[in-house]
Amino acid sequence: MAAVSDPVGLGAPWGPARPEPPPTRFHPVHGANIRVDLSGTRATRVESFAHGVCFSREPLAPGQVFLVEIEEKELGWCGHLRLGLTALDPASLAAVPEFSLPDLVSLGHTWVFAITRHHNRVPREGRPEAEALAPSRPPALLVEPYLCIEQFRIPRDRLVGRSRPGLYSHLLDQLYELNVLPPTARRSRLGVLFCPRLDGTADMHIVINGEDMGPSARGLPAAQPLYAVVDVFASTKSVRLIQLEYGCKNTGVGCHAFLQGILLTQGWNLQLLQFLCWQVDSLPLNRLGIHTSEFTFYGFSRREPSLCQCRRCRPCAAW
Numbered sequence: 001m002a003a004v005s006d007p008v009g010l011g012a013p014w015g016p017a018r019p020e021p022p023p024t025r026f027h028p029v030h031g032a033n034i035r036v037d038l039s040g041t042r043a044t045r046v047e048s049f050a051h052g053v054c055f056s057r058e059p060l061a062p063g064q065v066f067l068v069e070i071e072e073k074e075l076g077w078c079g080h081l082r083l084g085l086t087a088l089d090p091a092s093l094a095a096v097p098e099f100s101l102p103d104l105v106s107l108g109h110t111w112v113f114a115i116t117r118h119h120n121r122v123p124r125e126g127r128p129e130a131e132a133l134a135p136s137r138p139p140a141l142l143v144e145p146y147l148c149i150e151q152f153r154i155p156r157d158r159l160v161g162r163s164r165p166g167l168y169s170h171l172l173d174q175l176y177e178l179n180v181l182p183p184t185a186r187r188s189r190l191g192v193l194f195c196p197r198l199d200g201t202a203d204m205h206i207v208i209n210g211e212d213m214g215p216s217a218r219g220l221p222a223a224q225p226l227y228a229v230v231d232v233f234a235s236t237k238s239v240r241l242i243q244l245e246y247g248c249k250n251t252g253v254g255c256h257a258f259l260q261g262i263l264l265t266q267g268w269n270l271q272l273l274q275f276l277c278w279q280v281d282s283l284p285l286n287r288l289g290i291h292t293s294e295f296t297f298y299g300f301s302r303r304e305p306s307l308c309q310c311r312r313c314r315p316c317a318a319w
Helices: 100-106 129-133 138-143 174-178 252-266 270-282 284-288 314-318
Strands: 034-036 042-045 053-055 066-073 082-086 110-114 146-149 152-155 189-196 201-208 211-221 227-231 236-242
Touching (some): 034 053, 082 100, 082 189, 082 201, 082 211, 110 201, 110 227, 146 201
Antiparallel strands (some): 034 042, 053 227, 066 189, 066 236, 082 110, 082 227, 201 211
């Protein structure tokens, strides 16, 4: 939900909120085969497999995640989405290159990472490459409410793609519990950000479904404006932007993560659901965002009343 940091952050959950960056939008300058909707949040490649390069409308702030979700796929092409950063002002380009790799990169001051179905992790300094290829263990990843990348802490909630829609339907979703939604699959969420270093440079990080893939590039000019690059390439046909809220306004994020952690570690059963419903009803969690007009904390919406049988909590009784 928010990217926060102490030294150069965009706010902290325990401190005063700082001004939020503007909502992310796609730049009006883009590849010839790209169509951006009126809101500026969805980019679709309408033909071929190339000329799909897009940019962020504004330069990113340190620690700000430019996050996209894969909305549509197109069969018959080899290759997937590409993400990165550029110090080039898109408005200054005489023509948008056909490909981000290698065309845009060859112009200089551009760093692009090709997303693959497997092995997107970058080995860290002093660690063997085999460690980067080893899959991470999901339970701790899912229970921890924040993703920590250098000096930034980013709540995981909106970073993670779900294999079916619904605010918290992943609690019933085996794919989410095992964290095996492929990076290139429909509804996967991928983001790019940069983290400044003390020497005046910055590291570029790619985030895939709530996991940091490590520093994909080093030595970026942190003092220069850095725009996000999204290449809607080959089998990726359409992406949409996911907005993050910077500056945690209440403790609802922590409560959500705590309750999710209980369900993921203790298993799912009706008795546990009823117990948690009673607990939520007896605590003032509704003021913290656990109960909303449409969703309860465990993610059942009013459009899916048959999924809940407890009839004991206030939201269930209202159905």
